[in-house]
Amino acid sequence: MCAQTASPVAKGLFQKGIAMSGEYNSLRGVNTTWQAQDCKSRLPTLQEAGKAGERFAAALGCEAQGRDADRQVAACLRRIPAKTLLDKAGNGMAPDQGTLGPIVDGEILTMSPAEAFEKGRVNKVTLIHGVDRDETQMRVAETPEEYEALVKEQYGPLAREVFERYPLKRFPAPAPYVAFRTILADSNSVCPSLLNNERLSRHITVFGFVNANADAPPASFVDQSKPNGAFHVNENQFLQSAMTNASANQQTLGNQLVAQWTGFARTGDPTVDGTPYWSKYTRSNPAVMSLAPAGDSVMTTEIAKQHNCGFWNRYAPFD
Template identity: 30%
Template structure:
């Protein structure tokens, strides 16, 4: 089922299908991080230095335009992954004695044109950014031990996106240090191949982007105290592919000790990734597509490492994904959560009420082919990733009769949301809550502004990624008064969780911990969140659990 989310985004890069609306959106503020907080200047008596000396070097940063946030931008956390380091684990940087300019954003990783990132061919891209409060004020200062640290992993189907656009001012003003990172994407970040596996000392390949994320977390552990952060209080959080990445790190033994809480936003869509063998088969197809299918493995690697970045990006049939390689990912995410074999840290996990509406717009309305009664069965098959002749299509159509929705587009949006995001998130909650404090949410602002795509024939609702503007600053559309109140509560929940592993406090509506026996979700609805008890029924999770043979072991 997961292929739909990746394919929907990747299809935007196909040169054979130009879309006029795409060109126009790239000229607008649909790219993240263009808004700037309008806050009063910080009291100069509390001003902190923008020149920081850390174990990896001395960094000259700058203040933001409000003087409330210190920014240290474009910090290299690993060596350039170019030439012979392409498709290899990231290598550590050598500490520098020279002061490094950290006032400009670094390169981000190669990707094609899309509404979800800025196209680039620059392979030297392993940079991070640090955003820290300017001074010792703030509700969660942390005193001598340092402030909580939140490390953000951006989304984009592991194919597009970058760290650069996420304006973390709202979070930083609550007293946390925020780090945003770039990591390798697409085939450059996730290609597995028998020849790559053969040259690896661990006999693995793929998962390079996740290794990059761990390298960034190691940089944070070494250096963040110099920026006022506490390396023993690190929260990893991300949305979409960043949420999936957070799950990967949650269950990866090679990430043990690198973080202490995890927040997943819309990231439960691939709890059972492909095996290494399956990933190698996909990589073999990729190599064949770029004419690197020599019989000698060494020749294959020489050929692939000589490819131009544009040639690599041209293979839009490649679907980046984690693979169960036996090292970074010894078992599937679902299996690790079920067995309790994961990094046991407090977890916040959630989804949006209308996730799949974004992808219905991409795949149907914005291609000029809205779903009709005649095309509805084919749309079902494409959404859940089965052949049109599969018996599952008729079962889903009976469960989601298209005529009972305002439009067939909205019927596909509902079933896609339930199958791919909502019920998989609930399943992860059921598994994880046996072992760690788990706080589940649903983002429920059905009038959330849509900052990525133009209007379509149906309301987007609380679509995929629409919660981001309530945590970060981006987009042209301003939140109304009630939405600003919700944003304030959400930022409070996120930062309080980073501080204590529990989102409750600061006068916000109480958020009950999730348990398998009492499945309470926090409904993030404006103006004030409230408890939600009927999530599984509303999203028809019993149907999807049965259809996918999804089961939970007896409660411990």
């Protein structure tokens, strides 16, 4: 949805959109799960993506020279089984794995979405935009030693200040896991999401949210032995199908989400009967909906302070 909001060729094709969990890549560029592709990342240029594509094709044995080299390479790739292509592509992190995310090609995208948000080069649409409070898309620490090593890997020269802001002694057991999960979520998801709300709200109507539902029914991709908190896209479970394993508290949130998402789709306003009032995000009132079970969702302006966003936003792209 971020790319569509920033794409000139999408102008006039839609009026409203909902962006969920669009910020997740590493803020500092030390991506260990997915190549840079999210709503805040500097995306590869067409030239960079072309070079990556050449390396990917060569790794699969599809190289050619001459005037019709592109046609020969394309024909070679079409003969390779789809599973082989997917296996070789992997997560896009290795030099010969190609690209898995959007690219700035000069036509569909003329710049990375966050840069477009900052410059106001966006389509005139209305958005719901937000993330989950404890989003992580990277390896999480299991021991104090891993906590120290991973903080240094991800944050380099910032590590000392990160340790000061997130000392292990302040977190409950398993402290290394919870502490590093919190750092990843604050730096990679929550604060960039709020910053994109602020950028977008200068130009279009935005309704921001942070999903604080830490007791959602577990999704297939989470380790149920860990305190995952409000994990990545956990609201999807309520929106994609009827929930059969949800508690009464969770079902109440699910009903709220369905009512607000569909109400917004109809009218462009997520405040509908049976749901709490949801104001738009503005510079003078930077409030977001904190989604919670049991009818406890509430508007708040405290998220940025709670998640150290004053610190993290100093290192955000396109500032």
